[in-house]
Amino acid sequence: MRRIALLTSGGDAPGMNATIRAVVRYAINNARLDVFGVERGYEGLIKGSLQRMDSRSVSGIINRGGTILKTARCPEFATEKGLETAHEVLKAFGIDGLIVIGGDGSLRGMGELYAKYKFPCIGIPGTIDNDLGYTDYTLGFDTTVNTVLSAIGNIRDTMTSHDRACILEVMGRECGDIALYAGLAGGAETMLIPEMPIDIDKVVAQIKRNIIKGKASDIIVLAEGVSGCEELKQQIKEKFNMTIRTVKLGYIQRGGIPSAQDRIFGARCAVRAVDLLTEGKHGRAVGLKDNKIIDVDIDKALKAKREVDKEIYRIAGLLS
Ligand code: ADP
Ligand code: F6P
Numbered sequence: 001m002r003r004i005a006l007l008t009s010g011g012d013a014p015g016m017n018a019t020i021r022a023v024v025r026y027a028i029n030n031a032r033l034d035v036f037g038v039e040r041g042y043e044g045l046i047k048g049s050l051q052r053m054d055s056r057s058v059s060g061i062i063n064r065g066g067t068i069l070k071t072a073r074c075p076e077f078a079t080e081k082g083l084e085t086a087h088e089v090l091k092a093f094g095i096d097g098l099i100v101i102g103g104d105g106s107l108r109g110m111g112e113l114y115a116k117y118k119f120p121c122i123g124i125p126g127t128i129d130n131d132l133g134y135t136d137y138t139l140g141f142d143t144t145v146n147t148v149l150s151a152i153g154n155i156r157d158t159m160t161s162h163d164r165a166c167i168l169e170v171m172g173r174e175c176g177d178i179a180l181y182a183g184l185a186g187g188a189e190t191m192l193i194p195e196m197p198i199d200i201d202k203v204v205a206q207i208k209r210n211i212i213k214g215k216a217s218d219i220i221v222l223a224e225g226v227s228g229c230e231e232l233k234q235q236i237k238e239k240f241n242m243t244i245r246t247v248k249l250g251y252i253q254r255g256g257i258p259s260a261q262d263r264i265f266g267a268r269c270a271v272r273a274v275d276l277l278t279e280g281k282h283g284r285a286v287g288l289k290d291n292k293i294i295d296v297d298i299d300k301a302l303k304a305k306r307e308v309d310k311e312i313y314r315i316a317g318l319l320s
Helices: 016-029 041-047 080-092 104-117 141-162 177-186 200-212 229-239 260-279 298-303 310-319
Strands: 003-009 034-038 050-053 097-102 121-125 165-170 190-192 218-223 244-248 284-289 292-297
Touching: 003 016, 003 041, 003 104, 016 034, 016 097, 016 260, 034 041, 041 080, 041 104, 080 104, 097 104, 097 260, 104 121, 104 298, 121 260, 121 298, 141 165, 141 177, 141 218, 141 244, 141 260, 165 177, 165 229, 177 190, 177 218, 177 310, 190 200, 200 218, 200 229, 218 229, 229 244, 260 284, 260 292, 284 298, 292 298
Parallel strands: 003 034, 003 097, 097 121, 121 284, 165 218, 165 244, 190 218
Antiparallel strands: 034 050, 284 292
16 A cells, blocks of 8 residues: 545535544655545546645644535446546556545445445545444534534523524434434423424423423424424424524534544544555444444445434433
């Protein structure tokens, strides 16, 4: 292994830059590899947008959100032709190994490249969603939860002043972890997540109970995969006519200064990913189990079913 490439793909996540920095520096300084950065994920791989990186090229990025390599969604990579072109580009640049930082889709793409061409690659789970079954944690999740937590605090202040309820819609199409963890940490009254069936009557009953308890504000954290905040507001108002404000947090959640946890997790994953490439252990995804860095066969990783943490869900329900 002499020359590796690195890309970020799919939705970006805070901590991707810290991970890029760690891959580049560890690969150059410790593994004596040449490193190429691929711009815009699989799109850049197909187009041959690769640039040599050195230790200085990753200066001053450890604290920056987003990804200096940029990212993209690239439907072409999911076709036979796209995959073939990407493989040809890798060969043309003399690349011996590839590190992919991205979410479920990006790791699936990497899995295809490995399955079809046995091209040496390693995946690092980079997504704010925390929605990958094989790992307890995905890069960016902690920062995002803290961003949502800060929003809950601000919303709580003004809702309390006005004796109001508010629905806060957060990201998470199939996984409600952002809503659940931020809701628990922020003392939200209700968390609605796609993994659990929603019952509007129960939501309304909870709001009524909170009013009787004398609560001055009521915050419902809603994962986008359940419904939109305006739609939910309408559904509630049809059963109980009350004042409800809505906030859709949107992309604020995906940017921002990465937390210490995300920078450290990124560094740990980066080192394992480079080690795996140089040790000839390929087609694997790096992750976290019981606070230890693990690596799992990519097929197995992608088949692992993601389940909501029942304990967290139970505690959140009990304390609201
Ligand atoms: P994320 O990685 O954040 O889940 P996407 O689901 O959009 O984001 O996937 C990112 C990219 O990974 C896609 O645009 C596509 O290029 C690639 N990809 C996703 N699924 C597959 C697949 N089944 N086969 C090949 N490539 C895929
Ligand atoms: O990165 C994951 C995610 O943030 C989802 O939670 C969200 O639904 C989606 O990406 C939106 O991303 P985009 O608008 O960039 O496609």
